[in-house]
Amino acid sequence: MTVLKALKKIFGKSEAEPLAPASMTPSSNTSPRTDAQQPGRSAPAPAPVPAPAPVTIPDAQPAAEQPHIEKPKIAKPRREVAPKPPVIPWKLEDFAVEPQESKTRFHDFKLTPELMHAIQDLGFPYCTPIQAEVLGYTLSGRDAIGRAQTGTGKTAAFLISIISQLTQTPPPKERYMGEPRALIIAPTRELVVQIAKDAADLTKYTDLNVMTFVGGMDFDKQLKQLEARHCDILVATPGRLLDFNQRGEVHLDMVEVMVLDEADRMLDMGFIPQVRQIIRQTPPKAERQTLLFSATFTEDVMNLAKQWTTDPAIVEIEALNVASDMVEQHVYAVAGADKYKLLFNLVNDNGWERVIVFANRKDEVRRIEERLVRDGINAAQLSGDVPQHKRIKTLEGFREGKIRVLVATDVAGRGIHIDGISHVINFTLPEVPDDYVHRIGRTGRAGASGVSISFAGEDDSYQLPSIETLLGRKISCETPPTELLRPVVRAVRKPYDPDATA
Numbered sequence: 001m002t003v004l005k006a007l008k009k010i011f012g013k014s015e016a017e018p019l020a021p022a023s024m025t026p027s028s029n030t031s032p033r034t035d036a037q038q039p040g041r042s043a044p045a046p047a048p049v050p051a052p053a054p055v056t057i058p059d060a061q062p063a064a065e066q067p068h069i070e071k072p073k074i075a076k077p078r079r080e081v082a083p084k085p086p087v088i089p090w091k092l093e094d095f096a097v098e099p100q101e102s103k104t105r106f107h108d109f110k111l112t113p114e115l116m117h118a119i120q121d122l123g124f125p126y127c128t129p130i131q132a133e134v135l136g137y138t139l140s141g142r143d144a145i146g147r148a149q150t151g152t153g154k155t156a157a158f159l160i161s162i163i164s165q166l167t168q169t170p171p172p173k174e175r176y177m178g179e180p181r182a183l184i185i186a187p188t189r190e191l192v193v194q195i196a197k198d199a200a201d202l203t204k205y206t207d208l209n210v211m212t213f214v215g216g217m218d219f220d221k222q223l224k225q226l227e228a229r230h231c232d233i234l235v236a237t238p239g240r241l242l243d244f245n246q247r248g249e250v251h252l253d254m255v256e257v258m259v260l261d262e263a264d265r266m267l268d269m270g271f272i273p274q275v276r277q278i279i280r281q282t283p284p285k286a287e288r289q290t291l292l293f294s295a296t297f298t299e300d301v302m303n304l305a306k307q308w309t310t311d312p313a314i315v316e317i318e319a320l321n322v323a324s325d326m327v328e329q330h331v332y333a334v335a336g337a338d339k340y341k342l343l344f345n346l347v348n349d350n351g352w353e354r355v356i357v358f359a360n361r362k363d364e365v366r367r368i369e370e371r372l373v374r375d376g377i378n379a380a381q382l383s384g385d386v387p388q389h390k391r392i393k394t395l396e397g398f399r400e401g402k403i404r405v406l407v408a409t410d411v412a413g414r415g416i417h418i419d420g421i422s423h424v425i426n427f428t429l430p431e432v433p434d435d436y437v438h439r440i441g442r443t444g445r446a447g448a449s450g451v452s453i454s455f456a457g458e459d460d461s462y463q464l465p466s467i468e469t470l471l472g473r474k475i476s477c478e479t480p481p482t483e484l485l486r487p488v489v490r491a492v493r494k495p496y497d498p499d500a501t502a
Contacts (some may be wrong), residue, residue, distance in 0.1 A: 090117050097125040104132035106160075109139055112167050114205035115160065122201060128153035130317040131160070137313035138291060139164055145305045146293045148317040149441055155417075158184070158259045158291050159199050165257055165289070166232055167206055178226050178250045180211075180234035183282070184259040185275060187266045187411075189214040189237060190382075193392065194417050195261065196235045208232040213250075215240045216387060223249060238266070238274035245281055252281040255288055260308070263294040263301050264434075269411070272304070285310050295434055326444035327424075328451045331464065332480045336457040339427060340371060345484045346425070346453070347377060347405060354398070354420055357407045358439050359427045360460075368427060369407045375490045382408040382416075410435045416442055426454035429463040433470040 092113055097105050104127040106119050127135065130148045137144050138161035148154045162182045171181060184199075186192045196212040203210060209229050213222055213236035222240075226249060234241075234250070244250040258279070266272060282288060290309045294301045297316070305312060334342055347355055359365045362383040372379035380394045380403045397403045399418050408416070410430060421443045430436050436454075443450025456464055456477060468474055 092116055095120040100126070103127075109135055111160070111164055112206075114167065115163055115202065117205050118202045119160075121204070124156070128157075130154050130315060131157040133315045133317070134158070134291075134313075135161060137315070138289070141165075141289055143285075143290045143309040143312040144292075144315060145297075145302075145309065145312045146291070146315045146317070147295070147297050148293065148315075149295055149437060152317055154293050155195055155198050155261075156202070158261075158293070159195070159202050161291070162233060162257050162259070163199075163202055163206065163208065166208055169256070171230075171232075172254065175230065175254060176251060177228075177230055178244070179254045180231045180250070180252070181254060182233045182257040182259075183252065183255045183278075184233070184235045184261060185238055185241065185266075185278065186235065186261045187237065187269050187271055189216060190391065190395065190416060191262065192235050192237055193395075199233055199235065203233070210235070212236065213240045213244055216391075217389060219243070226250070238271045238278060241278060242274055245278065252278065253283060255282045257289045257291070258282055260290075260292045260304075263292050263304060264296045264298060267298075267300055267304075279308060295438070326449055327440045328449065329440065329454075329475050330452070331454045331456050331475050331477045333461070333477050334455050334457060334480055334485075336459055338485050339455045339457060340368070341486065341488055342455065342480055342484050343368070343425060343427060344372065344375060344377070344488050345486065347372075349484070352423055353401060353404055354418075355405045355423045355425060356416070356421055356439075356442050357405055357425045357427050358430070359407065359409065360431060362409055364428065365407045365409055369405075372405055372407070375488055377405055378403050379405040379407060382406055384409070384411060410438070418442075419448070422450065424450065424452045426452070429454055429456060429460040429467070431463065433463070433466045436467045437470070 090113070092107075095107075095116055097107060099105065105125065106116060106127060111119075129152070130146060131153045134144055134146055134154070134157040138158070146154055146157070162184075166181055184192075184195055186195060192212055192214050196210055199210045209231055210233045211222075211225055211231045213234065215237055223244075226244075231250075236244075241250065245252065260266070260275065266275060285308060290312070292301075292305050292309060292312070332342065343357065346352070357368060359368060362385050365381050365383045366385070369379050369381035380397065382391055382394060386394070394403065394406070395416070395418070398406045406416075407427075410432075424440050424443045426436070426439060430439065440450075440452040443452065454464075454475075464475070464477070
C-alpha cells in the first residue's frame with residue numbers, strides 16, 4: 001500500500017480520486033484489465049441503451065412457427081400440355097390377313113388378342129417356316145429342338161410360345177420377386193439385349209415383365225429392377241445369371257419354360273458347365289418345357305438336347321439357300337497390305353451408310369476402326385474389349401445411322417439384328433465356315449437384298465474351299481478394280497463418339 005500511495009502522490013492524485021486507466025496497446029499475451037476485474041472495485045453502471053422501436057407483426061407466432069414469406073415470382077408462360085391420344089379399342093377383326101396357299105397365318109394358332117395386337121404392330125401377317133413348324137408343337141406344351149440360322153424368325157417363335165403359355169396360365173399366388181416363370185439363356189450380351197427388346201415389343205399389351213441380366217453392366221442397377229417388380233421373362237447370359245443365383249437374388253424353381261438359344265455357340269465359348277449349374281436349379285425336365293435352338297446339329301449339341309429335353313420335336317430349317325439367294329456374294333483376291341485401302345475406297349467411293357466389317361481378332365478390329373476414324377469415316381468397334389454400356393450406345397448409333405461402319409468380331413456380331421445393313425465385308429475370312437453364314441446373314445434380312453464382299457489374302461484364302469462346301473456352290477474370285485487400290489485420301493468428317501452427349 002505504501003508504494004501505491006507514493007505513486008498517487010507523484011501523479012497528483014488523492015486517495016479519493018480513482019486512478020484513470022492508462023492508455024496502452026495490449027500485446028498478444030496480455031489484455032487491459034477493466035475496473036470490474038480490479039480487486040476492491042465495482043464496475044461502473046453501463047450507459048443506458050435505447051430500446052428498439054416496437055415492431056407490430058399481425059397474428060404474431062413463435063419464431064419457429066412463423067410462415068416463410070417468399071418473394072413474388074414472375075409468372076412464366078405455361079406450356080400447353082398436349083392431350084393424350086384416346087385409347088382406341090382393338091379387336092382381332094382389325095388384324096385381317098387373307099389366307100394364302102403354302103403360308104401359315106398367326107390367326108391359325110390360338111393366340112391371345114393382346115399378343116395378336118403386338119404381332120400386328122410389328123407387321124408380321126404370316127409366319128416364317130420355323131415359326132409355323134415350332135409353334136405347331138410348342139403351343140401344345142411339347143419340347144422342341146430347332147436348327148435354324150439367325151434371321152429366320154426363331155426368336156419370335158420361342159417368344160410367342162412363352163408369352164402364350166404365361167398369359168394363359170395364371171402365376172402362383174405366392175412367389176418372390178426374383179422367381180422368373182420363363183428363362184432364356186443366350187451366349188452373348190448383344191443377343192440377350194436383342195431378345196429382350198423383341199420380348200418387350202411382343203408383351204407391350206400384357207402385364208408381363210421382361211428383365212435382362214448381362215455381364216459388363218452395373219450389378220446394383222440390375223438388382224434394383226429385380227427388387228422393384230416381379231420377373232416373368234428373364235433373358236440372361238450364363239455367367240451373370242449364376243452370379244444372381246448364387247447370391248440368392250434369383251430362384252429358378254418356378255421356371256415353366258426354358259430356352260437355350262445358339263447352343264452350338266455356347267459349346268464353342270465354354271459355357272456348358274455354367275449352363276449345367278443353372279439347369280440344376282430349375283424344375284425337372286418333365287415339369288418344364290424346354291426349347292433348344294442351334295445353327296448346327298453336331299453330336300455334342302444332340303447329346304445336350306437328350307439330357308435336357310423330353311421327347312422333343314425336331315425342326316430343321318435350311319437357311320443357307322435363303323441367305324445365298326438374298327445376299328449377293330463377292331470374293332476379292334487381294335494382298336494383305338492392300339486390304340485396308342480396298343475397304344476404305346469401297347466405303348468412301350460408294351457412299352455406303354450402314355456397313356459391317358468382320359475381322360477374326362480383337363486387335364484387328366481395333367486397328368481397322370482406328371484407321372477408319374483417323375481417315376474421316378464414322379466408325380466404331382464391337383468386341384469383347386468394349387465395355388457393355390458403350391457397346392449398347394454403339395449399336396444404337398449404328399441403328400440410327402450415326403455410325404457408317406461397324407467393325408466387329410464374330411462373338412460380338414452374332415447377336416446383331418439391325419435392318420437396313422446394305423453391305424457386309426469380311427476383312428478376314430472366318431476360320432469356322434458356319435461363321436461365314438452368320439456374317440453374311442447380317443444383311444439381306446426381312447426379305448431385302450444385300451451384298452457381302454470377302455477379302456481373300458495370302459493368310460486366309462485357304463478357308464474359301466470349306467466355305468464353298470458348306471454353301472454347296474462355288475463363289476467366283478475376282479480381282480478388285482485398280483482404282484480401288486489407290487492410296488487413301490482422308491475424308492473430312494467428324495468421327496462418332498458414343499459417349500458424347502447431345
